[in-house]
Amino acid sequence: MSVVKINAITVPPDKQERFEERFRGRAGAVEQTPGFEWFELLRPTEGTDQYLVYTRWSSEEAYEAWQSSQDFDRAHDGGGDTLAPAAAHSAHLWSYQVLESAGPRANQENQV
Known part of the structure; x- marks a missing residue:
C-alpha cells in the first residue's frame, strides 16, 4: 500500500519567490x-x-530510506541562504496511507 508524505511549509511572502526558485533548481x-x-x-x-510538498512512496520503508540518505541531506541543506531558517520552524510533516486512487477514465467513444 502506497504512503503519502505532505510537508506543509509556511513561507513568508517576501521569501516565496526564492522558495520556488530553489525547487525549480533542485537536483531531482x-x-x-x-x-x-x-x-x-x-x-x-x-x-x-x-x-x-507532496510525495508518494511505495512503502513507509522506501520513504525512510530516502529520508536517511545522503541525497536527502543534500536536498534539504538550505543551500546556504536565509530561506531554510525562515521556514524551518513552520514545517509540518503529515503522513497518510493511500486507500483509494483514481485517474481519468478512458473515453469509450475514442477507443477503437
Missing part, C-alpha cells in the same frame, strides 16, 4: 530513489502562505 535525486512514486510542489492560491 528523489526521482531516482527506489520506491519513489510521485512529487508535487503546491503553491497556495488564497487564504494561506503554506506551501505543500
